[in-house]
Amino acid sequence: DIGDIVRGRDMFKSNDNVEKALKAVFKKIYEGFLDKGVKEHYKEEKDGNYFKLREDWWTVNRDQVWRAITCEAPQKANYFRKGSDGRKLFTSIGKCGHNKATV
Numbered sequence: 016d017i018g019d020i021v022r023g024r025d026m027f028k029s030n031d032n033v034e035k036a037l038k039a040v041f042k043k044i045y046e047g048f049l050d051k052g053v054k055e056h057y058k059e060e061k062d063g064n065y066f067k068l069r070e071d072w073w074t075v076n077r078d079q080v081w082r083a084i085t086c087e088a089p090q091k092a093n094y095f096r097k098g099s100d101g102r103k104l105f106t107s108i109g110k111c112g113h114n115k116a117t118v
Contacts, residue, residue: 017084018077022069041065044072
């Protein structure tokens with residue numbers, strides 16, 4: 016899912032170009048920190064993945080990403096959602112997760 020991709024955990028459909036781009040994005044976010052304590056907390060791993068930063072960024076921004084995908088999508092956009100029985104359901108009814116703001 017998108018969260019796995021952002022956090023660098025997508026083991027099934029790894030895409031080198033996407034991973035490179037995400038590394039660059041999170042490097043830029045990291046370099047924008049002014050507080051030395053924050054920089055130390057998120058200091059770069061040897062491979063430049065910023066896994067801790069990516070995890071925390073996703074935790075804080077996942078609802079915004081969900082809204083961007085569903086609420087700002089064209090009215091005829093279709094997407095999958097998880098049913099109460101765990102199955103993936105395809106829907107084109109409504110937007111914003113069927114008018115729910117939760118992720």
